[in-house]
Amino acid sequence: MINLAGRDIAQHFGRFLFTGVGLGLLIGATLTMAGVYRGMVADGRAVIAASGADLWVVQKDTLGPWAEPSSLRDDLQRTLAVLPGVAEVANAAYLTMQVPVHGREVRVMLAGVEPGGLGEPSQLVAGRPLLRSHYEAVADRATGLRVGDTVRIRRHDYAVVGLTQRATSSSGDPMLFIPLKDAQEVQFLKDNDSLLAERARTQANPALNRPGVPGLLDAVLAGQSASRSVNTVLVRVAPGHTVAEVQAAIGRWKHLTAWSREDMEEILVARLIATSARQIGMFLAILAVVSAAIVAFIIYTMTLNKQREIAVLKLIGARDRSIAALVLQQALALGLIGFAVGEGAATLWAPFFPKTVLLTAGDAARGLLATLGVCTLASSLAIRAALRVDPAEAIGG
Amino acid sequence: MSAPASLPGDDVAIRLSGLTKTYGRGSTAVPALRGVDMTVRRGEVIGLVGPSGSGKSTLLKCLGAVIEPTDGRIELAGETIFDGARGGWRIADLRALRRDRIGFIFQAPYLIPFLDVVDNVALLPMLAGVPDAQARSRARELIAALDVGHRSGVRVSQLSGGEQQRVAIARSLINRPPVILADEPTAPLDSTRALAVMRILGEMAQRYGAAIVVVTHDEKIIPTFRRLYRIRDGRTEEEAGEGRPLDADPAPAAIG
Structure with missing residues (x-):
């Protein structure tokens, strides 16, 4: 059986690619945001690992x-x-x-x-x-x-x-x-002016500058500057x-507190960057919703543009599943092109960010699954529209 | 045009009895068909003519199992597919009915633009589960018979209007349906090409034994029908046509 989606994509490859690139840049931004979060976590862990210590002893x-x-x-x-x-x-x-x-x-x-x-x-x-x-x-x-x-x-x-x-x-x-x-x-x-003012203040203090106690003033001054x-x-x-x-x-x-490596990771990752992580999480969620809306809109528009062809297909006996597969496969293909472009774009521009952007294989895999999931979800609206097309539209009158 | 001599007179492909169709209900009801009777034999090309809004397209849609009639009876190749007195459609899978037993030709060819000529024609048997190679082989045979074999590998968007219409005719014939419904198939064509299309339809009807119903208000082709039905306000009247011979008309290639 002919792959209708593949043929349609091949026929309009330029338009499809252009749309995929647009979507891909959005996906690239989403992957980069995830990379920014991973970078913050990695930086936190790097500073801990770089010290080579097992424990950090700090003020109580x-x-x-x-x-x-x-x-x-x-x-x-x-x-x-x-x-x-x-x-x-x-x-x-x-x-x-x-x-x-x-x-x-x-x-x-x-x-x-x-x-x-x-x-x-x-x-x-x-x-x-x-x-x-x-x-x-x-x-x-x-x-x-x-x-x-x-x-x-x-x-x-x-x-x-x-x-x-x-x-x-x-x-x-x-x-x-x-x-x-x-x-x-x-x-x-301290700066020089502060040091001079502090010395003058100490010299003027009769308790610290006693005539009968030689060396006291020098000791106090040495203690203040060290x-x-x-x-x-x-x-x-x-x-x-x-x-x-x-x-x-x-x-x-x-009077002391000792933190282990795990404690420090918890402090740096879970507490120090927790707010930033939530901020990024919110941004990621918004980007995902925007991406889904754009994919849904693109697929819906593409489907509406094929309304006549869909009516003809239905009239000549194409099953609903063939029509649905046409729309779904195109949505998934768009997602795959978008993801490939997004992953490539994120990899290209990540080194130019002032702080670490860590793009992990795990995030890429999750991103791909999410993209395909979003595309599947987004195509449901278009599939509904396609299945509602009346085959009678192919006949005039 | 006439039924071929080799076909028996009672070899009826389409029989409509008292077919009615009313859009809407109650005070907003609009009767589009008011008891249509029609008989078309295999190998016969008949005309269905009438002014706009007379019910031509509604009749075609009912015949094509695209919309459900309100009452009456439709028989295709001896089988009752609709009977208003017995609850409506007698066939569960109308898509399979359309795919396997009815061919459609539209005013515009409405080919699938992203498929090439062969696959546009082969799509129907493929949808019916015929293996791709076999479906393409049958498609090539038909395309060659319609003089577009030399264009079989190109996308349909690269064909002329006449060539596209011939591909559409090939598509309507590929599953050897007993019935072909043609909705204004010559409307966008000039006289020469319109008459050439009619000659092809006549030849195909005879060669494949299909009954072809041509909905038209194209004055150029009306004289070519041996038999036609005039439809007015949802009622049909059978008329003997002039049956003007098409032998003198241009060859099929002329519609390219």
Whole structure:
């Protein structure tokens, strides 16, 4: 039996393709929105995985270091290092800021890490890791920095010695790793005017500037300008111990909270980007409804344009299922063309998005099924219209 | 035109008895057919003529099992397909009836534009379940008989109006139906082509033994009928036509 839908498509292939491309761009937008959500989740997971830690120890009752501010004394790590089951600890500081890159401002997440310790980027795509304690940086490629560049952060210049790829914060900002001591200074550094005003205020305080106590004022001033705070202490659990066991041990210290990798994923993915995910979900739903409406409209119009042919087919004895198959197959073919165009378009334009757009095979498969489902649903209106065509329309009078 | 001598006079393909059709009900009822009687034998081409609104198309639709008559009786090739006194249609599958036992030719060819010539003709047997190769073989045979064999592989949109009409005639004949209903088949054609179409219909009626009812108000072809029915206000009157011979008319190729 002749495939009527296939013949019709072949006859009007140009028009069909053009319609499919239009629909495909809409499907591409839908797939991209799903990719944006996947990208946010992947970025959240990437920053967790990149640190190499099993536990994040933060200020008690905070969701730090990325979701909420957390401040810990940097000598805490020495205490944590001797706990049973702890293999390695490292201080880390994180802050988001703007840095100038080749004449433009780039928003980055600055990560202060101890060279050679936990929290360092695990894989570099160029250059070397941080070796010195000051004024070196490893940047993510997305910052636009290259090995050998100099980047100015606050009052100091940092030499870019290495590059990473896909090291981003959960917000999608590329990461810039610098030595911890520099990050502490950047995070808590006051400007010169503030420092001078603070010193003058301290000198004027008779309690802190006692004539009979030499060295007191210097000690107070040194304490005011030094920064001993970090955002988190990263902990790696020793073989033979479980994360839960070490997490419970740290939790018993009343002034600390320890988050496991799963906890951090829950915080970053389920809580931090939950609102964005709902936002995207709503947008996806609207796009799906719009796509369905457009497919329904196109198929309905195409069917109405074939009303005479359908009347003739019915008059000469074509079964309802043959007529329905003609409409349904065309709707599905349109969906397939649209999906292929949409998938191609999304793949082409995804790299140009400022933040990660992750197009997964699973989403593509779900997208294809949804497209075919929507096309089937959308064709029902046209099928009803086709089945209502009166064969008498083929005869005049 | 006349019934072929080889066919017996009682070989009736169409018999209508007291056929009525009323559109609407009560005060809005409009009678379109008021007791039509008609008999057409196999191999015969008869004319059904009348002014617009006289009931020609309604009669054709009733005959073609497209609309249901209000009352009366329709017999096709000796079988009663409609009997108002016994509840209406006597055939359950009207589509199969139309597909297998009635051929249609329309004012415009109404071919399926996305199929080529052969498949337009072969579609009917294919719909009836005939294997594709067999259906196409039968279609090619008919297309050749109608002098459009050289155009068999092209899309129908590339044919001239006359060629399309010949393909439509081939389509109406492909299932060897005992009855062919032609609705103004010559309306868009000039005299030469119109008469050529009539000659083809006459030849096909004789060759395949089909009864052909031609609805027309085309004055060019009315004199060609040996027998015709005039319809006025839903009633028919049988008339002897002039039966003007078509031998002198152009060959079928002239309608291309």
